[in-house]
Amino acid sequence: MRSIRNAIHNPYAASHSMGVRLLLYWFTMALLLVAAILSILMAMGVLSHPARQLASALDIQQRNTYAALDAQMDELTAHGVAMSEKLGRELDAFLAAKGIPFDALNDDPKTIAELEKRLYAPLSSTLSAASCSGIFFCLNVTANTALPNADALRAGLYLRYSGLQPTVASEQDVICFRGAAEAARGLQIQMHNRWNPELNTALIPGSNKVATSQVERLAEGSLWAKRTELLDTWEHVMLLCVPILDGSGTVRGFCGMEISDLYFSLSHDTVSSSYGNMLTLLAPIDGDKLNLSGTMLGATNGSRLTAEGTLHIKPGKYYTIYTDGKESYLGRHRLLDVVTSDGIPLAAVTLVTANTFRSYERGSQFAWFLGSVLFLLAMLVAATVLSRRFVKPINESLAAVRGDTTEVVTSGISEIDELLTMIRERPVGALPPDVEARLRGFTERANTLTGTERTILQYYMDGYTVKDIPELARISASTVKTHNRNLYRKLGVDSFDELKVYIELFASCGRSGELLNRS
Amino acid sequence: MRRIIKASMEDISSMERFQFSLRCAVCGSLWESQPARFSKAGMQPESEGKRVIFQALYQREREDVFERAATEAMEYFSLCPICKRLVCDRCFLLGEDIDLCTDCAAFLQEHGEPVEGLSAENR
Numbered sequence: 001m002r003s004i005r006n007a008i009h010n011p012y013a014a015s016h017s018m019g020v021r022l023l024l025y026w027f028t029m030a031l032l033l034v035a036a037i038l039s040i041l042m043a044m045g046v047l048s049h050p051a052r053q054l055a056s057a058l059d060i061q062q063r064n065t066y067a068a069l070d071a072q073m074d075e076l077t078a079h080g081v082a083m084s085e086k087l088g089r090e091l092d093a094f095l096a097a098k099g100i101p102f103d104a105l106n107d108d109p110k111t112i113a114e115l116e117k118r119l120y121a122p123l124s125s126t127l128s129a130a131s132c133s134g135i136f137f138c139l140n141v142t143a144n145t146a147l148p149n150a151d152a153l154r155a156g157l158y159l160r161y162s163g164l165q166p167t168v169a170s171e172q173d174v175i176c177f178r179g180a181a182e183a184a185r186g187l188q189i190q191m192h193n194r195w196n197p198e199l200n201t202a203l204i205p206g207s208n209k210v211a212t213s214q215v216e217r218l219a220e221g222s223l224w225a226k227r228t229e230l231l232d233t234w235e236h237v238m239l240l241c242v243p244i245l246d247g248s249g250t251v252r253g254f255c256g257m258e259i260s261d262l263y264f265s266l267s268h269d270t271v272s273s274s275y276g277n278m279l280t281l282l283a284p285i286d287g288d289k290l291n292l293s294g295t296m297l298g299a300t301n302g303s304r305l306t307a308e309g310t311l312h313i314k315p316g317k318y319y320t321i322y323t324d325g326k327e328s329y330l331g332r333h334r335l336l337d338v339v340t341s342d343g344i345p346l347a348a349v350t351l352v353t354a355n356t357f358r359s360y361e362r363g364s365q366f367a368w369f370l371g372s373v374l375f376l377l378a379m380l381v382a383a384t385v386l387s388r389r390f391v392k393p394i395n396e397s398l399a400a401v402r403g404d405t406t407e408v409v410t411s412g413i414s415e416i417d418e419l420l421t422m423i424r425e426r427p428v429g430a431l432p433p434d435v436e437a438r439l440r441g442f443t444e445r446a447n448t449l450t451g452t453e454r455t456i457l458q459y460y461m462d463g464y465t466v467k468d469i470p471e472l473a474r475i476s477a478s479t480v481k482t483h484n485r486n487l488y489r490k491l492g493v494d495s496f497d498e499l500k501v502y503i504e505l506f507a508s509c510g511r512s513g514e515l516l517n518r519s
Numbered sequence: 520m521r522r523i524i525k526a527s528m529e530d531i532s533s534m535e536r537f538q539f540s541l542r543c544a545v546c547g548s549l550w551e552s553q554p555a556r557f558s559k560a561g562m563q564p565e566s567e568g569k570r571v572i573f574q575a576l577y578q579r580e581r582e583d584v585f586e587r588a589a590t591e592a593m594e595y596f597s598l599c600p601i602c603k604r605l606v607c608d609r610c611f612l613l614g615e616d617i618d619l620c621t622d623c624a625a626f627l628q629e630h631g632e633p634v635e636g637l638s639a640e641n642r
């Protein structure tokens with residue numbers, strides 16, 4: 001029944017050769033091997049290389065960071081120099097119009113306020129053009145030389161943005177942080193809650209040097225004051241200081257821009273990546289130390305980095321490691337062409353938190369590992385199924401041959417099917433064709449035997465031996481010998497043993513009766 | 520067969536040796552068994568007791584030789600299935616349907632080859 005059903009449903013049910021099956025099997029085995037090797041390599045972290053991927057991501061981001069910071073510093077310096085030149089000219093013009101020498105401004109708050117009002121215009125226009133959070137100038141004069149710290153106090157104007165939204169800096173409210181109250185009122189500028197009339201230059205690192213040393217070119221005389229607390233506020237800033245020269249080339253003060261922590265962090269957002277957020281830092285790097293307290297931090301969301309302490313720098317193969325002992329960061333840095341007031345170079349730095357990266361690394365390794373293990377399992381299942389399929393038809397066919405089932409079974413393996421068909425098409429108990437032919441020939445030859453020869457053959461078939469024949473057949477031993485010779489010759493055997501083999505063969509097929517039935 | 524031969528054999532023994540003979544029923548030729556010497560041949564029993572022992576020994580040895588002679592005769596004599604006589608190999612023919620003595624063959628007009636002749640041919 002089943003064979004009929006099979007024939008109806010799948011008339012072309014092709015037997016695949018054992019070779020094809022073995023090929024498939026070995027192919028699966030090969031895949032299995034590959035999967036096993038892959039998963040071992042994954043487990044050892046050889047193949048997936050998050051570190052290399054991180055390195056290239058860092059490279060790209062670092063290039064951007066460096067270019068942005070380098071451009072920003074250059075731009076600010078250029079604006080600072082231009083502003084200084086304007087201020088110098090305005091100062092000369094003012095003094096000329098008043099007909100007073102520069103030093104006459106000391107102890108003259110009224111004239112100072114007047115001068116500040118006049119110098120507001122170049123200050124304000126530069127503030128709106130430059131990428132900074134504040135702008136200032138101060139002159140080497142003070143409204144009250146009698147004050148105890150009069151040496152450090154300088155008359156000047158310091159404007160800052162009140163609320164910072166870096167994208168639209170020009171529309172921010174500008175407030176007066178330092179400057180004569182009269183000037184501020186006259187200019188209608190709001191006063192800062194920490195307002196003071198003059199700047200305390202003692203709180204601006206390196207400013208003394210800028211305000212006193214003679215320079216040929218303004219750009220050479222300018223200097224970045226290292227990150228510091230802004231005068232007497234809680235805010236931290238970096239200040240660019242450019243000397244102001246009068247017409248005779250004498251340094252009369254300095255002017256510059258402010259970059260506040262807030263401004264910097266707002267203008268340098270984190271860049272998210274698979275390895276965690278990438279941070280931008282403008283940091284003084286002294287040998288293998290990165291001084292965080294002197295560092296301008298970009299946005300730090302996603303990390304616990306603060307502007308405190310020191311990071312030790314350890315170069316690595318794929319990335320540099322920055323660590324404070326507790327927290328580690330991976331990244332890149334490159335020195336900018338800028339040196340702060342304390343002689344330490346500033347560098348553009350790109351960082352990711354080591355922990356974030358490590359968890360990514362573990363995740364990626366685990367994902368690869370999991371993937372390979374699943375692949376391995378799938379291949380194992382495939383191999384098992386394939387080999388079962390391979391063996392099952394053979395077993396079924398063998399069962400059919402053994403006669404455990406009467407159903408006609410196709411193994412689906414051409415070689416075995418051929419064999420089965422051959423076996424099936426022969427009658428039950430059939431012998432190999434050549435043996436069959438031999439038995440037939442033997443039977444035919446047995447028909448040529450004489451009566452006594454047949455009688456003797458019958459005795460042999462009954463299990464008697466040559467010695468028994470004289471007694472049984474009542475003939476002489478010589479007669480038996482002669483009969484045997486004829487018997488062997490006629491049946492085509494060479495010995496009694498060979499004759500015995502034929503007799504047993506006939507007996508085992510249950511065909512002994514054929515032998516002596518004379519047709 | 521052995522029984523028939525034993526019944527047909529004649530004792531031609533003397534006091535010194537044992538021997539038996541069998542005659543072909545067709546040609547009348549006499550076949551004699553290998554003679555066997557009596558173990559006490561030539562010896563005179565010293566006493567009546569010894570004589571009795573000698574007689575018993577003689578009988579026993581004769582029986583043994585008789586059996587051997589029958590076995591020997593079975594080499595050369597066949598029983599004709601028609602006339603039931605013992606015949607020598609020269610007078611016994613191998614026929615197509617049946618083996619038989621030359622007399623019976625002539626009477627039944629059967630053809631056959633004598634055992635002895637065939638043996639000689641093949642030898």
Ligand SMILES: [Zn+2]
Nearest residue numbers: 543546607610
């Ligand atoms: Zn005779």
Ligand SMILES: [Zn+2]
Nearest residue numbers: 599602620623
């Ligand atoms: Zn006869």
